[in-house]
Amino acid sequence: DVKVTQxxxxxxxxxxxxxxxxxxxxxxHENMFWYRQDPGLGLRLIYFSYDVKxxxxxxxxxxxxxSREKKERFSLILxxxxxNQTSMYxxxxxxxxxxxxxxxxxxxxAGSRLTVL
Amino acid sequence: xxxxxxxxxxDCAEGRAANLPCNHSTIxxxxxxxxxxxxxxxxxxxxxxxxxxxxxxxxxxxxxxxxRKSSTxxxxxxxxxxxxxxxxxxxxxxxxxxxxxxxxTRLMVKP
Numbered sequence: 001d002v003k004v005t006q007x008x009x010x011x012x013x014x015x016x017x018x019x020x021x022x023x024x025x026x027x028x029h030e031n032m033f034w035y036r037q038d039p040g041l042g043l044r045l046i047y048f049s050y051d052v053k054x055x056x057x058x059x060x061x062x063x064x065x066x067s068r069e070k071k072e073r074f075s076l077i078l079x080x081x082x083x084n085q086t087s088m089y090x091x092x093x094x095x096x097x098x099x100x101x102x103x104x105x106x107x108x109x110a111g112s113r114l115t116v117l
Numbered sequence: 118x119x120x121x122x123x124x125x126x127x128d129c130a131e132g133r134a135a136n137l138p139c140n141h142s143t144i145x146x147x148x149x150x151x152x153x154x155x156x157x158x159x160x161x162x163x164x165x166x167x168x169x170x171x172x173x174x175x176x177x178x179x180x181x182x183x184x185r186k187s188s189t190x191x192x193x194x195x196x197x198x199x200x201x202x203x204x205x206x207x208x209x210x211x212x213x214x215x216x217x218x219x220x221x222t223r224l225m226v227k228p
Binding site: 104107108109111 | 158163206208216217218219220221
């Protein structure tokens with residue numbers, strides 16, 4: 001019954017490494033999101049995408065990039081990981097604006113906990 | 118977006134109703150109230166949303182006051198698995214790009 005799958009639950013990387021976090025959804029959703037969650041700071045939006053090959057910056061895009069080559073897949077890329085990117089990363093998807101749910105009904109993945117040493 | 122205020126934490130006895138309040142006194146006419154919860158070490162889970170009428174689904178009920186300045190999420194028969202952080206979010210319906218999660222209420226269901 002898993003609908004949003006994040007490729008890794010736990011990762012440990014070294015400073016300067018390139019890191020890929022993969023997210024796949026099977027609900028044919030147009031919208032996909034990447035958040036990070038840190039104690040005391042809540043969830044903060046990094047990037048989102050409304051369509052294939054389309055991306056928009058969220059609140060904290062610095063140090064990150066994204067890729068959406070296929071509708072079901074949204075990847076978060078850390079070009080050169082730093083210790084301040086140690087965090088829980090959450091991917092989510094939602095349907096388009098029309099429809100009963102509305103674009104604010106997000107389905108989240110289980111999260112990827114990244115540690116950068 | 119309208120700001121929301123929730124208690125930091127609440128306790129509830131297992132089997133009893135859990136009533137989680139949320140104040141959103143600056144809500145505008147086209148903003149909906151959404152509730153999510155996050156169980157430890159999992160991603161947030163959508164629960165319910167509403168505009169002005171009370172709503173009920175298989176998970177919970179949402180009661181919105183007539184002036185829409187506050188709402189209450191009701192879990193009718195709380196179980197230990199309902200222990201989680203509950204987030205109340207106010208947002209225009211089709212603006213999912215910047216959904217903002219605040220601090221939420223940490224609900225502890227006790228045996």
